[in-house]
Amino acid sequence: MSAAAPSPAALVESAKKAAAIQAVDEHLLPSHRYIGIGSGSTVVYVVEAIVAKGVDFYKNMVFIPTGSQSKGLIRTAGLTLANLDERPVVNGRPVQLDVCFDGADEVDAELNLIKGGGACLFQEKLVAIAAKTFVAVADYRKQSPRLCTTWKNIPIEVLPLSAPDVLLRLQALGSPAPAVRSGLPSKAGECVTDNGMWIIDAPFPPLLLPSDLTPEVDGLGKGGVWEVSKLADELLRTPGIVEIGLFHGFNGTQAVGLGREGQAQKPVAAYFGTADGKVDVQRA
């Protein structure tokens, strides 16, 4: 009798694990000192892959969390933990992290990301931009030509008392049915983030890239059709919005050329575990 085929859920888990192992192998060097650890189910395998390298490999490394789940992961694994604001300051600036690994809900053709499906995005963005190299780790379900194709909503972190007005503003920007995320089934009432905020999930039609724009299609929100960075800028201009789950713009390597170190939200590469056990790497 032949062995039963793995379930779809098991295939997804092994895809995440394979992606994590390869991402860590290719981006974590023994000389690295400060490492960002993101949130979600895929970074669990990132931490596993780091631990598997052995204590001699990671004993001098300090791991920076992106929220309470991430903090727990680092602690439970026996890795050295420090908060983002505890990095040493050298020549007047906090040291950059060497690398940050994080998951994603959707990744487009230019490595823009949607994040926040698990209500973590604000600290994730702070840790990602503090890193010289940001690496996304995911499974095959997350790769899309354009954001909001498979993952239809943009998670937006808001000050709770601003929620009614932010919802109205989102509708005016073309989001058909934005909604405050519920904490159910595990928590009655709204989902509260690690920062004491709420999440609004705002659906939008697929987000365009600059190369999609034409004189007729300007990506400025007509009919709710936006280009990624134009929508991100507009959202961040809305009082009450604390941070958005769009990670866009440029990556760490490009940031150096632009003189904008410490502001890069895009990964240099996304690792997607595939259903047949391989890893597809999308590089900038």
Ligand SMILES: O=C[C@H](O)[C@H](O)[C@H](O)COP(=O)(O)O
């Ligand atoms: O809010 C959660 C974070 O942005 C996660 O990194 C993202 O949702 C991906 O999570 P997972 O690895 O569980 O798919």
